[in-house]
Amino acid sequence: MVFKRKALLRRVRALAPILFLGVLLLYGLWPWLPLPGRPPQPQTVVFYGFSILGEVMNKGIFPAFQKEWAARTGQRVEFISSFSGSGTVRNQLIMGVPAHLALLSLELDAQQLAQARVIPPESWRKLPHQGVVNRTPFVILVRQGNTRGVRDFADLTRPGVGLVHPDPLTSGGANWAIVAEYGAGTRQNGGRPEAGRQLLAGIWANVVAQAGSARAGRTQFENGFGDALITYEQELLYDLGRGKLKGEIIYPHSTIQSEHTLVVVGRNVGPRDRQVVEAFRDFLWSEQAQKIFVEYGYRSVDEGLNATNPHFGKISDLFSIADFGGWTKAKKEIVDGIWKKQVLAKLKR
């Protein structure tokens, strides 16, 4: 009896890894096992977006469209999504990820996609509002109490103020922020480019951490890096509305309003999904979707809806990329010409 039990125990021990691996495999394969009673494969929309879009799309827009589509056609639609820095999304699209639609932080990324022949040139301009789905101005986030006394971009140039800034190589937000900083400098000094360059240089001398995307920068700031962060207003309003914002929003006197461009990657859309992809594209400009964007802190392309969010801050001198001749010109002259070649070179970064 004793011997038998020992033998049994030995058997169990020998079988333990096999049992464990078997359970693990079953768990892994479970959703793909062809069990009876499982619903058929749904239609899919593959959506890529820049970093801060995660919440509004996953919690707001996707469920709203799924409901609407089910009501209209009785079919289930599944969203597959990925969110990272706008430049990262652009590079992934060039490398061939199977995205149907991508919402980019700046039109420049769309232009570069056209250059790489991922999408036809200017194709997004045929969409409503020239492809712009929503907007948001650039603001400064400081730590609770604002002990550094930051009131405007110029205050960020003071010695001892540490700044978290996303990296313009992969972050669309960083490109917007650079034009915001340069633009604020010139516009508050009678349009002198030299004043813009000086403000940019002063701010960048204080950058203590660079992040791959606006969202990654926010995470760095929350993990304790720096005294201030330059980012999208929306990124902060969403948490402000839920009472979860750690820090204070500072509205600069002059700042830029970003415009986020949608591109449809036609070559990735198969005949099976075309109808649903196009319906979703149009849905983004519907009043329902625009209201959701406003609720999550984006400023709608439909100005009339913007009164519904009480948290939108007032900005005295709000400018746009068109004031600097559009992204092709601004990238060449401001981001590459001034920021990279003059400011960074001088800081020896």
Added chain:
Amino acid sequence: MNPPVSVTTRRLHSPVFPVSMLVLVLLPLLLLPLAAVFIFAFRGGAVAFLAALKAPDAQFALRFSIVMAFATAAVNAVIGTFAAYVLSKYSFRGKRPLNIVVNLPVAIPTVVVGTSLLLLWGPIGLLGRLLEPLGLQPMFTPAGVLLAHLFVTFPYMLGAVKPLLDELETTYEEAAYTIGASRWQTFWHVILPALRGGIFSGTLLTFAHSLGEFGATVMVSGNLRLRTQTAPLYIFAQFEAGNIAGANAVAAVLAVLSFVIFFFLLRYAVRPTRAS
């Protein structure tokens, strides 16, 4: 924690001082970081931990990683054992360079592996460009992830099996041949049983590495939520997005899985095999 100086002077070879020094050194290097994962994971209580794990994309990432690890282990168990057999039992010109090539993945940074796979199979890659018109595209699909994992884990099987084959007495094989066994019969009935322990530990090592692979996967997968996002990529993406609880829950599960696998490895595979 006070180093007992008096003991060291009295008995030169007392283990207390060196051992406590080692533990002191290892504490911040190995032990505390691991503890932090679990402390953080359970900070919000078990309910929050389970809720974070139940998120559909977390579930997908875990399952996808597990399936990938099984597939990688299965394929490499076969190819790796075959490679070990050929490299051990045959002598031919170019054996040395081939030996180096099959072990190379140990030395190559995984990001480089990912890049090279993209430049071969990707839409702009050498072979990928030819495949694209056919509608075939391995990159940014599970097939791409599998290719990356096969590449990165290839040497494990070889390392576990080849030493056993090298040491295996040829007399058993010769005996099998003399009673009329074919090459295949000899392999199946004589050699393979002797390799069991090696194959088991090689497969487990492959499995464990595949489960945690990051560098190559992040390049070739496209990091698509619910399609190609593995558990390590999920952890990174959630951490970067500020969802530290979500990242940590999955990290804790991965850590536990690798502990269990490591335990099996120690408990079952290191025991002497029948051949020795």
